[in-house]
Amino acid sequence: MSTYEKPPSLSLVGEPQAPKAEKLDRPRYAVYEHPCTVESKFHKAGTWYHGLKQSGPDEKAIPIDNWICAPLTVEAETVNSEDGTIGRLLSFSHRGKRIEWVMPMEALAGKGDEVLKVLMGRGLVIEHHQRRQIVPYLASHQSPELVIATTSKPGWHESGAFVLPSRVIGGDNVRFQDSGRAANIFTSKGAISGWQTEIATHCLGNPVLILSVCCALAGPLLAKVGVNGGGVHLVGDSSSGKSLAQLLAASVWGNPGSFAASWDVSKGGVEIEAASRNDTVLILDEIKRADPKRVQEMAYAIANGMGKGTMTREREGRAKLTWRVLALSSGERSLSDHAAIGGSGAHAGAELRMVDVNAGTRTHRAFDDVHGMSGQEFHRTLNDAVSQNYGHVGPAFVESLIQQPEDLHSAFRQVREAFATEGSQAGRVADRFAIMALAGESAIRRNLLNWPKGTAVNACRLLFNEWLSTMGDGSAEDRQILRGIANFIDLHGDSRFSEFRHSGTTTVHNRAGYYEVDDGVRLYLFNKPGLAEAAIGFSLDRIIRALQNVDALAKVDNEKGQKRANKSYFMPGGGKSRFYVIDPAKLEHESAGR
Structure with missing residues (x-):
């Protein structure tokens, strides 16, 4: 041998x-x-x-x-942190640049064609007639003394280092491992000073642009502070400036043209996109490209950070994809409006995981201040700038966090006080805006963002308060139930309901109930099937609880000292029936901002 x-x-x-x-x-x-x-x-x-x-x-x-x-050196044995598989760290030079590749040992099991493709694709000069000797050479190499860890996922590693495909920040004994054919989306061009001058400066006075940059920087803080993933969804008409805001966010980590992703993928595809941007930011352009029937499910997946389980041919469970990421989405419609196109009712949880931000009806559509330019000139100036300077601020931020650590938990608690809420659901959204604000303020303190102190907090708080004034501080499920009942009354008030006193003389098909006028107010008497249809997807107990929370049940019965949610009526034709008596005026506060 x-x-x-x-x-x-x-x-x-x-x-x-x-x-x-x-x-x-x-x-x-x-x-x-x-x-x-x-x-x-x-x-x-x-x-x-x-x-x-x-x-x-x-x-x-x-x-x-x-x-x-050319000289091909086996530098170390590698052990994958996710699945424990063994490999070799190979290195060689191409045009004066040192090239590394982590080769899995299983790649040597066959003829080794994949190994040759990767090495040749990365620039190794090979004698064609002797190419078959490379696999025996690598296979016969004794295990090196040096052992290092590898990971196939960018972001924070258990060693404390931050791993990117092209570099490792804060550690020498860990490497990124991939197939060798994946595109590197974490690229750079220009300089951080150019990015600060040409891009960051123009963000001042523009809450949507400030939020977008802060969203891109917040990814590395999620694991450190313990805030769950999720996202913000920029809503505005076509050509309003939403996509430009996303390009600015993408430029924090790489080339905006390749780093940004799209909604035009399957659920499995969005899982891959999220995992490949772990601990950074997931840019998803144009929600209209998403499958309306799956878009809410995809929003859940992004926020929950775990992919669907699959099995090997041996019927063994494969490791699931995992990630921690904030998403920056955009579209002409909200998430719930887009889901409605496919016939799906809005899921309150999905709306909380991808919250709407107004990026269409500001002073200059998505912008508040165009710095003395026309909207078109401002858009063109920034669009040109992001193509020349990108990929510096994100890695520099991580490097600063490692070299100059701070008490992020204490800093987060302090920033979070600026986002006052009462309800737990709105509180989770406030956490998301607060972590973005913390990222921005931390980058300002580290001189990576040339913004005045407080810029990030003020912009994130402004947009959060806009969301809060529209959605309210209560339960998202309550809002959805009440909105559904109000819409049902608007659609069917005179077709599926009739006045109770004259019910014997009126024919109503597919009756949902009756109405009666009490002191000048029309009250709706829902039967049980009608109420369930009005708030489809929720149990009767949950619907009643939502109505009780806003005191919308106008009449109830007391039996043995206990209130019932419905009231018994003697029917004009004889007999008794129970109805849920709803005052529609109590539903109006929920839909006023919609």
């Missing part, structure tokens, strides 16, 4: 130098970092195979020396 030996590092000074050993034990592989003389023969730098060739059984074996490729 062939063995591998790496001779001592040789420095080329004048004539090539020879290794100490004049005779080689063959067969073996050797890597020469510099040109050298071996067994009185000149060898150029590279990975060599030193073997023996015998023409016939009686012929004497003669030595052969074949150049396989």
